[in-house]
Amino acid sequence: MIALVMCGGKGSRMSAPEEKLLLKYKKPVIEHVLSALDDSKIFSKIVCVTSNNAPKTHQFVIKLGFEVMETKGLGYSEDLGDALVKLSEPVFVISGDMPLLDPSVIHKIVDLADPKNIWTSIVIRKKFLLSLGIDSEFFVTINGEDCAYSGISIVNPEKIHRGKPVDESYIIFDDKRIALNLNTKKDYDLLCAA
Numbered sequence: 001m002i003a004l005v006m007c008g009g010k011g012s013r014m015s016a017p018e019e020k021l022l023l024k025y026k027k028p029v030i031e032h033v034l035s036a037l038d039d040s041k042i043f044s045k046i047v048c049v050t051s052n053n054a055p056k057t058h059q060f061v062i063k064l065g066f067e068v069m070e071t072k073g074l075g076y077s078e079d080l081g082d083a084l085v086k087l088s089e090p091v092f093v094i095s096g097d098m099p100l101l102d103p104s105v106i107h108k109i110v111d112l113a114d115p116k117n118i119w120t121s122i123v124i125r126k127k128f129l130l131s132l133g134i135d136s137e138f139f140v141t142i143n144g145e146d147c148a149y150s151g152i153s154i155v156n157p158e159k160i161h162r163g164k165p166v167d168e169s170y171i172i173f174d175d176k177r178i179a180l181n182l183n184t185k186k187d188y189d190l191l192c193a194a
């Protein structure tokens with residue numbers, strides 16, 4: 001399985017003078033994610049999907065020794081689609097903005113996912129997010145409950161055909177370590193206050 005770290009976004013909702021993934025929480029946010037993935041010892045390789053939207057992040061992950069796949073930076077979905085067509089083994093897709101991620105939660109998620117599914121999205125209940133003081137803009141209803149995407153998916157790229165819809169499976173996984181992604185200054189303030 002390949003870990004595919006999405007780290008080429010503009011981070012425009014953050015309104016920070018610095019690139020979002022280089023904001024510090026003891027060390028740059030992206031470094032927390034990369035360390036957790038590496039320390040999990042699950043992945044055949046870790047690939048950082050970057051773009052010209054975040055040139056300093058691109059240079060930072062290269063300096064750390066991680067493989068980079070550059071995309072056009074047109075948006076999360078477009079960049080992810082461009083990256084997936086280049087891969088042939090199962091992929092653990094993750095946003096680069098999860099500073100609380102650790103190897104044990106990665107293992108739990110991989111163990112829960114059914115390898116027969118084409119696309120499994122890890123979601124978090126809205127009520128759990130609200131209990132942590134975290135807002136989300138987009139929800140999907142699963143079994144009658146509003147849930148937010150965590151930024152983690154497990155995908156079989158060989159079964160995806162561009163332009164054709166994919167059956168998406170969901171795993172509800174309420175865990176603070178994946179609930180807090182840094183999308184806004186409020187999220188960063190919440191992280192730093194913890």
